[in-house]
Amino acid sequence: MAARFSGLRNVEYPKGSGIKLREKINRCGNQTFNGSVQVTVPAKITGTVLKRKQFKEWEMAELWADEQFRGFKKQGEDFFQISDEERREFVNCLPKLKKAGISLSEAIEFAIRRFKPEGGKKSANEVVNEIAGSKRLRFERGDLKEKSYRDFF
Known part of the structure; x- marks a missing residue:
């Protein structure tokens, strides 16, 4: 809930995919490090379990999210080609x-x-x-x- 008001981005990308991109501040104990972007791919897309990956740059996170969603769509199309x-x-x-x-x-x-x-x-x-x-x-x-x-x- 704090992230909502923290000024950090938290978006669904691509729109309607269910994949979330969240800006995070990396912390360890009392030390704060650079920020990163965490991508969360829900189980409905992976077909198994929730998948998370972290990136240093927003653009790289978007590219990976796009790739995951394209794979999901392709697999979905292939699904209907077999009996x-x-x-x-x-x-x-x-x-x-x-x-x-x-x-x-x-x-x-x-x-x-x-x-x-x-x-x-x-x-x-x-x-x-x-x-x-x-x-x-x-x-x-x-x-x-x-x-x-x-x-x-």
Whole structure:
């Protein structure tokens, strides 16, 4: 409440975004230092928790606030480009990826290289069926031990 009457700026930027820019006087104990600008990005924009960052200059704070809001708007637009089912699938997979310490991008790159290699025309199911047929044939010919055959199936 004191900031309201202190002469320090306290504004929403960009207008209507919910992002607040506040001038602050930096203090430590009884000592007063230079001022700064604190930017507060609300949880409704970050999608998780409130985010704060402090800048020496007002212009730098505005640039960062703009960037945060543009990112929020872009993410919002992307949100509507995927189906509810795709969103649910992602939400269900995310804990597994986090537990394994793998990013979504890493998992996708790994899968694409193996399931759809360059020049590859077979699906994973076709490859599995092909390997199973080969194992069966080798077992029937006597080229594959029974234990190896059973382990595969």
